[in-house]
Amino acid sequence: MILVTVGTDKPFDRMMKVVDRWAAERGRQDVFAQIGEGGWEPRHIPFVNFFEPVEFKQRFAAANLIIGHAGMGTILSALLHGKPILVMPKLARLGEHRNEHQTATAKRMMELGNVNVAFDEAEMLAKLDLVDRLTAREPIGAYASGSLVEGIRNFIWTGKGTPP
């Protein structure tokens, strides 16, 4: 199952239209979407507006692949569950988000590791045809590691941070 998610904030019609068109053209029956509220509704993909947090986790666990906006909730959930992920950044200038951070997030996360990015509709359509070949790395651990945790702990107990 391919899980498509636009996050807890605004809908993402640009991405949904591409994925819907692709699912129709390729006859894909294995796509399920979470589309947000007040946006365009897919014609060829079953969807819900939002997931409750528990269902969100179940859907992630059951999916083979995540397609989503470039939000950290979506990206981190994919990494935690060890699922391959293809994201497209929401653009604030098109009213899809409140600020323009998703493009930078997507670029940096792509550099850091296993996040695949399509920056526009054409690239998304092209990459959708390759999604069955995407593989994920091992899931990341449940918690942040080392220095950040230590630094915060030191601050809590001693009032001082650990110098970088």
Next chain:
Amino acid sequence: MSRTKPKILAIASGGGHWVQLLRLRPAFEGCNVVFATAKEGYRADVAGAEFRVITDANRSNKIGLLKSAWSIFTLLRRERPNVVISTGAAPGFFALKMGKMMGFRTIWVDSIANAEELSMSGAQAGATADLWLTQWPHLARDGGPTCMGNIL
């Protein structure tokens, strides 16, 4: 080391901010922690820990922001934590600003999503926080946030 267990209020809005906050849990080991976020459905994520629901809002909804600020104020007054920590967004901003005024120590961990510049709430809340962290080394600077690593 303090002799009594510090009380921590760990607060964030839902989605990515909450996921990042949860990844910091080992930092609160040995403390009394109260988690707060916007949806009852997240309670299961911190099973066994104290959990409160606050009203969330974003800056496109002014009335919502007032309601959110009020719910966070009442939470702070009731819990009186030693330390308030947040990964954002609007609820974290309110919790840090008001928490600071009420005399609590504050920690702002700017979201890893802000890879190019600090978020608006982060730049404002972070500047008055006792510990101001970015997760990107290239955003750390003197008089600004420090980078101690990231939540990955």
